[in-house]
Amino acid sequence: MKKLLFTLVLLLSVGLLAACGSSSEGENAEGEKKEINFGATAGPYSDMVTKAIKPILEEKGYTVTVTEFSDYIQPNMALSTGDIDANLFQHLVYLESFAKEHQLELSEVVSVPTAPMGIYSNTFASLDEVADGSSIAIPNDPTNAARAFLILQDAGLITLDPDVSSLTVSEKNVLENVKNLKFEPIEAAQLPRAVESVDLAAVPGNFALAAEMNLLDALQLENMPDQYRNRVAVKTADLDAQFVKDIKEAVESAEFEETIDAEFEGFGKPEWMTNR
Template sequence: MKKIASLLSVCALALGLTACGSDNASTKTEDKKELKIGATTGPYADMVNEAIKPGLEDLGYKVEIVEFTDYIQPNKALGNDSIDANLFQHKVYMDNFAKENKLKLSDLIIVPTAPMGIYSSKYKSLKEIKDGSSLALPNDPVNLARALKVLVDEKLIEVDPDVDPLKISEKDVTKNPKNIQFKPLESAQLPRATESVDLSAVPGNFALAAKMKLEDALVLENMPDLYRNVVAVNTKDVDAQFAKDIKEVVKSAEFEKVIDSKFIGFGKPEWMK
């Protein structure tokens, strides 16, 4: 009997320790006070540093900013828990990347975003565009669609109305009266391309990283919220306290003040209007 009682005691202790371990695991995320937030080098790393980090620190967090120079590693680092959140992408890109790479990512909140612009070192107005002008534009499908939509909005081209605006490509162009010559390039090359082509459609973050001014664009896109950048987290962390606190900070008056003073020209999402 003593052996049985002893065995039961050991089992109870083991179960207790297991339960405690389980409790610790379940509260680990909730108790997290050290955060690593990833962002691409340039305006969005600056936004985390100047507009988000101070608010989180006021809430008792220690925040480390991890900077990336591409659009691949920030999501991979998030997916393997090397970082807790990231800021660099819009929801369309995030959803496509997550699906292709079998990740479970979710958007927390939309933030003010630098719009894509059409830049030129040759023309001072879109009205000056001559027949056969060359236009460099992003070669990835999502940003290509954005660039073509700017041209549609400016009545420079027409596209098949039956095609999803988020998926339009060069093959969907039905009218091109100026005979614009499209030159697809990697987005990072587009700022430099303004010197070698007549026009260049440059996503806002790449323009700012290259020290280009948003106000120097011939035209800026009328950006829908779907294309504005989001703070992203792993889906398992959506309801974690740190995720709720990030949203609280972004929704604060202090955050908006920093945006208004240091991120001039960034288009605000609908929830901020």
């Protein structure tokens, strides 16, 4: 009987240890998640996670894996299925549109410094030199095209209809074209190459950096509306999770901003960062 009792106790102990091991995978003793798989598009935003966010989370005791994506679809699909825990690559307009279209429950956590769109030229050294009738390549998708028109308005080259939302303005909403610019819509990814063939090109920051362009070489950088700054996103169901709160705290830390200032020159900071 003693041997039988000892064997039962031993089996129960082993079973309990095995159960604890399986239930705590990626979690600490209190059941809190301590492993984070962070998705980001390859380039500046995966760099931002790796250099500016991951070290702070590791100081908090997390193990952080960075998964890189090459398109703007898979990061949200992977987030919705739980293959990753958070992502960083998109602005609010895209996040809300994508989530609605694909019926996903995704939410923003915090906005981050974002590479701004800029007007680049190999023809002119400044916008003051822009000649009448010059050609300008702009993104052919409505969201980024609207951003290009806003930069041109800020530069005093065009005037837009004030009754139209800044998120949806297009060429048809140009009331005044001071230099009679000729707009040439092309794929956003091709805009860095277009700098060689047109007088001006409105290049989104992520594509400029991918082409190894210097953001500060732009004749004008956009005064980016906060809706267009990239966000950390998670599943809506995880918004109140401790790991999400710790991601937000990491991004809002002084250490994060110090890394941005040192490693991400030219990135436009969100309002919460500039106003604190």
